[in-house]
Amino acid sequence: MLAGLIFAIEEANDRPGTLVATLPFGGMTLLEYQIRLLVGAGAEQVLVAVGKMTPALLAAVNRAGRREVNVEIVRSAEEAAEKIADDSRVLVMADGLVTTDPVVDRMGHEGPEALLVTDDAGSPAAIERLDMRDSWAGVARISVAQLRQIAQMPEDYDFQSALLRVAAQSGAAHVPLTASWLRGGHAVEHSASGLAARNTGVLAALTERRVDWADRWVFTRIARKALPELVSRNVPAWGLIGGGGLLGLLSLSAIGFGWEGSGLVLSLLAAAVLATSGAMAALRGEERRAQGIEWALLALFGGVALGCGWIERVRLDTTTPLVLAIVALAAQFLVERAPSRHRRWWASPSAHLLLLTPFAFTGFVQFGLRAVAIYAFVTLAAAIEGTREKA
Structure with a gap:
């Protein structure tokens, strides 16, 4: 079992009396964000080590406890060791740590004790020097036995520092902090x-989840600019989803009236809003919602393609455009379910919408449907080949 241990003891340098853990970050408190990362890595239990209780800290713990994970407050290593099962791996987060999912996922893997380190003592991630070369970078994987070792120390010890020393002296492996993790916003503040x-940098990193060219070059750039503003204004997730859904309905309505060009433009706006809401869901640890938004984008493309195919069928008196739309949607559905790693050039719902738009404006929708059908089919072939290579 994986358990988490978060330190929430230090006060903010520029806000006396306010714990760093309760400062706002990503539309929530830093503590809630850290708990979200641990839950995403598979933690079934989270302990919060505190020196004093404040109303803001208690409120943050109560909110975080609604994430289907057991969140408890502890005041010492002895109390922490009593609450965690003997066979658990304990993933430790330093006070004031800002990081991202890839870092926590890597450190949360099964294995012996490990310390995330940096060889740059001046790095914003460097907390405390371990030896002549490495400094601790804020994440550690330890055992319950090591927690019990700390519990035997005098009562005036510093919990976090003692934990670090015990882990280092036991020969814990050093995991280097990579440049990509540092660029993603990993630091201690x-x-x-x-x-x-740091908030802006981490939010930007979250928008990189989608790898295809259309999202990376178009929709991700929009989300990267919009997300910090939306989070700072506490815009609810349902507001973005509702806005994207409304734009999608308007898009289908425009296509139904024969205005394919206007309908495609509205569909692109809907895709941009939904992509931004997906990044916000990922920030808040709402993976089911984020996955649901991905399927909503596929449904948007399907509706647009089928709508255009139907209009062209009536206009040209041939079923070919509708058949092409069905083929494109079916192929893309299979691509989305493919277990192989998606490539940058692969088709995606948003890429299809971008590809179809210029054809709609020039009055050649049937050729656009042919293009997206071929694109989806080629991508499906690549996905199947990737699955065979993996097997």
């Missing part, structure tokens, strides 16, 4: 201003 600066 003890000020509200520092967290605010």
